[in-house]
Amino acid sequence: xxxxxxxxxxxxxxxxxxxxxxxxxxxxxxxxxxxxxxxxxxxxxxxxxxxxxxxxxxxxxxxxxxxxxxxxxxxxxxxxxxxxxxxxxxxxxxxxxxxxxxxxxxxxxxxxxxxxxxxxxxxxxxxxxxxxxxxxxxxxxxxxxxxxxxxxxxxxxxxxxxxxxxxxxxxxxxxxxxxxxxxxxxxxxxxxxxxxxxxxxxxxxxxxxxxxxxxxxxxxxxxxxxxx
Numbered sequence: 001x002x003x004x005x006x007x008x009x010x011x012x013x014x015x016x017x018x019x020x021x022x023x024x025x026x027x028x029x030x031x032x033x034x035x036x037x038x039x040x041x042x043x044x045x046x047x048x049x050x051x052x053x054x055x056x057x058x059x060x061x062x063x064x065x066x067x068x069x070x071x072x073x074x075x076x077x078x079x080x081x082x083x084x085x086x087x088x089x090x091x092x093x094x095x096x097x098x099x100x101x102x103x104x105x106x107x108x109x110x111x112x113x114x115x116x117x118x119x120x121x122x123x124x125x126x127x128x129x130x131x132x133x134x135x136x137x138x139x140x141x142x143x144x145x146x147x148x149x150x151x152x153x154x155x156x157x158x159x160x161x162x163x164x165x166x167x168x169x170x171x172x173x174x175x176x177x178x179x180x181x182x183x184x185x186x187x188x189x190x191x192x193x194x195x196x197x198x199x200x201x202x203x204x205x206x207x208x209x210x211x212x213x214x215x216x217x218x219x220x221x222x223x224x225x226x227x228x
Contacts, residue, residue: 011138019130057152172218
């Protein structure tokens with residue numbers, strides 16, 4: 001509905017503003033600055049508790065959780081709605097990667113100086129990538145609110161920014177499907193290890209260390225090296 005569209009717009013604006021400042025840094029500095037913005041937004045939400053209701057957040061009425069008469073409070077509808085949104089985002093990224101703009105972004109990733117020498121506007125392309133990723137993250141957040149009927153300050157906590165980075169590193173940075181593979185891997189790793197032992201986080205930590213040591217390009221990178 002309109003609230004979802006507004007959420008996308010607000011996310012795009014915030015991503016633009018953060019990108020304008022964060023892109024003054026590079027590498028690890030960029031990651032740290034974006035995480036600082038995440039923490040600042042979280043603290044701002046807590047500070048304005050009378051307006052934002054802080055950790056308690058807002059409960060979305062069931063009547064507002066409908067799109068074209070489809071009730072998103074139903075578990076089956078939630079699944080297909082999430083699947084459709086994921087498919088749209090995946091197809092959009094695949095389309096971008098194959099487009100001229102995507103090729104430039106790949107060139108910047110591989111050799112920024114050479115891309116600059118070829119005359120490409122590095123800063124503008126990076127800013128566009130930040131805005132697009134921020135808008136997708138906003139779509140995921142808005143969809144979560146509609147699907148599960150609650151929105152709180154916990155959405156802005158730093159772990160919600162760190163975990164996607166972890167999923168990317170595990171699945172394979174520089175790949176389209178890698179983050180999805182990393183997400184599935186972490187989900188089933190925690191689920192299966194928790195069924196075997198109470199120290200499931202220790203098991204997950206050991207597995208992550210081994211992956212970091214022996215699969216530095218992530219799971220998809222390892223698959224490419226061994227079998228493709």
